[in-house]
Amino acid sequence: MPQSIVRHEHIHLYAAEPQTEAGRELSKAILELRHAEQVQAERSQRISGLGGIDLSALRYLVQAKREDREVSPKDLIVMLGTSSATVTNVIERLVGKGYVIRQQHPTDRRAHLLLPTESAAALVDEVYGGHHGAVVSVIDDLNEDEVVIATQVIRRIAVTLDELARRS
Numbered sequence: 001m002p003q004s005i006v007r008h009e010h011i012h013l014y015a016a017e018p019q020t021e022a023g024r025e026l027s028k029a030i031l032e033l034r035h036a037e038q039v040q041a042e043r044s045q046r047i048s049g050l051g052g053i054d055l056s057a058l059r060y061l062v063q064a065k066r067e068d069r070e071v072s073p074k075d076l077i078v079m080l081g082t083s084s085a086t087v088t089n090v091i092e093r094l095v096g097k098g099y100v101i102r103q104q105h106p107t108d109r110r111a112h113l114l115l116p117t118e119s120a121a122a123l124v125d126e127v128y129g130g131h132h133g134a135v136v137s138v139i140d141d142l143n144e145d146e147v148v149i150a151t152q153v154i155r156r157i158a159v160t161l162d163e164l165a166r167r168s
Contacts, residue, residue: 010035010038011031011035012031040131044128047127048127050093053086054090055127057079057080058100058123058124059124060080061100061114061115061116062124065115065121071113072114073114094120098119099116099123100115100117101115101117102115
């Protein structure tokens with residue numbers, strides 16, 4: 001019994017249902033998408049063998065390198081929204097696994113930059129490539145009108161949720 005509650009919790013809406021059947025189906029689809037994204041996040045951690053914060057840090061470092069941007073431990077503290085001690089531990093774990101190297105800052109002898117290794121970039125691509133590729137595949141199968149409508153709906157929902165978060 002308890003596991004059936006957990007298995008089906010993601011389909012429950014904690015608000016009044018939309019007024020139309022089509023609206024209820026859209027609401028259900030959004031909840032299913034949210035659940036699928038959560039499953040993908042768990043899958044990413046399982047494939048990578050990293051914890052959530054370590055994987056986020058690695059993803060940010062790979063993204064920064066691809067954009068030719070430098071990242072220091074202080075930058076990573078801000079990106080992850082966590083403490084200096086936590087980031088120190090994250091860096092130590094990633095360095096220990098061979099995913100990150102520390103490099104002396106070119107102008108500040110007291111500072112270091114964090115650089116992802118090629119194996120880190122390969123891991124991030126492996127972990128997220130299938131997920132993102134599947135999304136792109138579905139998008140590419142839609143006609144232009146469907147893409148426009150889906151984009152408008154998703155953006156309206158995202159803006160509304162962002163506004164809710166700012167009010168809290």
